[in-house]
Amino acid sequence: MKTINFLTNSRPKNLQFAVIGLGRFGRAVCTSLHKMGYEVLGTDIDEKLVTQALTQKIASHAIQLDSTEPESLKEAGIFEMDTVIVAIGNYLQESIITTLNVKEAGVELVVAKASSEIHGKVLRRVGADRVVFPENEAGCALASTLTQPAFLERFELDTENSIVEVLVPKAFHNQTLAQLDLRKRYGVNVLALSNGDKFITNLNPGQVLTEGLVMVVIGSNKNLQRLPI
Numbered sequence: 030m031k032t033i034n035f036l037t038n039s040r041p042k043n044l045q046f047a048v049i050g051l052g053r054f055g056r057a058v059c060t061s062l063h064k065m066g067y068e069v070l071g072t073d074i075d076e077k078l079v080t081q082a083l084t085q086k087i088a089s090h091a092i093q094l095d096s097t098e099p100e101s102l103k104e105a106g107i108f109e110m111d112t113v114i115v116a117i118g119n120y121l122q123e124s125i126i127t128t129l130n131v132k133e134a135g136v137e138l139v140v141a142k143a144s145s146e147i148h149g150k151v152l153r154r155v156g157a158d159r160v161v162f163p164e165n166e167a168g169c170a171l172a173s174t175l176t177q178p179a180f181l182e183r184f185e186l187d188t189e190n191s192i193v194e195v196l197v198p199k200a201f202h203n204q205t206l207a208q209l210d211l212r213k214r215y216g217v218n219v220l221a222l223s224n225g226d227k228f229i230t231n232l233n234p235g236q237v238l239t240e241g242l243v244m245v246v247i248g249s250n251k252n253l254q255r256l257p258i
């Protein structure tokens with residue numbers, strides 16, 4: 030199913046990224062950004078991983094360097110990047126020094142991977158703008174996908190309310206908006222429907238929902254999550 034993407038709040042395409050540390054997490058970040066068409070520089074202290082990144086074409090460029098050395102980072106142009114991802118989870122000292130180095134040099138957005146709560150706290154103290162806990166986040170995300178509707182797109186109106194795109198759930202198939210009475214039952218409103226090409230925005234109560242259509246729904250995050258999967 031093609032998503033409509035009209036809600037995507039995407040960053041400009043000419044952003045440059047550097048990923049420091051080419052473990053499984055770092056490689057996944059490189060690959061995704063590269064596939065999306067962004068300029069990505071991958072770096073690692075391990076020459077083998079750098080060569081592998083080049084051979085497998087998971088980044089635009091790859092350089093071997095020790096990220097605890099500010100000079101090496103500077104020479105590689107890391108300080109000119111818009112976003113630096115510090116993907117060193119298991120080497121605390123290296124992860125902390127690297128985060129400090131890139132933030133002190135003025136990189137606007139520094140995202141750092143933490144392997145524990147305390148590691149995350151220290152990363153924030155040394156300037157990380159965003160700290161991620163991938164294993165934890167993946168576990169929570171899995172639990173959500175098993176129990177909550179999968180939103181194709183989400184536009185956050187504020188911290189509590191969103192507009193989302195979601196596939197019409199099985200339970201709504203062949204029912205009209207009037208029959209479903211989503212405002213009463215779930216506290217949400219359907220703004221539009223789409224078959225992937227065109228939107229119907231002026232919905233009437235007799236509109237029938239069918240599986241495969243996409244609904245654009247507005248509501249509180251809490252209520253949106255109550256929609257069936």
Ligand code: ATP
Binds near residue numbers: 095
């Ligand atoms: P996973 O593979 O599970 O994603 P991870 O992201 O926690 O693990 P780590 O084992 O912490 O990965 O290491 C990530 C990479 O960081 C390794 O490939 C390692 O060689 C690299 N690395 C460690 N120290 C430095 C350093 N000083 N400079 C550059 N790269 C480093």
